[in-house]
């Protein structure tokens with residue numbers, strides 16, 4: 001079966017800084033892939049290239065064999081990529097349910113009216129916000145805003161879901177719930193790429209991970225192997241600590 005998402009020799013330079021350096025990898029339908037690497041290694045830039053927030057300097061990105069690199073973000077969202085952001089981006093003056101509805105309206109599967117509202121409520125319940133539908137997002141905690149972002153991303157029924165450190169900042173109890181939630185989303189067949197620094201979550205969730213270091217892919221394989229790879233350990237901890 002051809003991969004759902006194909007990243008082919010993708011490069012992104014910001015002036016003289018090569019944030020993503022000719023990176024290639026593929027993601028199969030239904031896979032839950034971890035994208036890891038130390039701070040500044042290019043992970044968020046990679047997600048920005050897939051979601052269309054940035055255009056690659058060179059290289060190809062294809063979703064279901066359809067080239068998407070360089071298309072506008074709203075078109076890529078419509079084709080089927082949804083994401084959450086490292087620093088949450090919600091519409092603060094709107095309610096929880098209105099935020100999630102925005103995902104349904106602008107996502108891969110357009111939904112309006114009653115079906116969209118029903119889906120939004122169902123997704124809010126799924127992320128732990130049952131009964132909070134009418135609360136303005138500005139009155140919610142940061143963690144609850146993260147939950148809303150996830151519900152909004154799911155509302156478009158994306159072919160690929162990109163999570164940018166969605167588990168960051170959760171306390172241990174919330175982390176367990178968050179890991180279970182991602183596991184459930186994946187078990188339902190959703191294809192997910194998660195950028196994450198919480199290694200316990202990567203171990204628990206991701207069969208495979210891709211590791212970036214200074215813009216370059218340095219490892220790609222089963223998470224247990226990759227996380228035991230001395231080069232990966234060195235890239236994370238620095239030579240002095242490895």
Ligand SMILES: Nc1ncnc2c1ncn2[C@@H]1O[C@H](COP(=O)(O)OP(=O)(O)OP(=O)(O)O)[C@@H](O)[C@H]1O
Nearest residue numbers: 014017019037038039040041042043044045046086
């Ligand atoms: N818009 C931009 N303009 C210039 N440089 C940028 C831009 N976005 C990212 N960079 C640089 O590209 C490099 C990769 O950044 P990126 O945010 O992708 O790393 P990251 O792996 O996601 O890091 P973190 O784990 O800290 O989020 C960094 O050196 C960063 O400063």
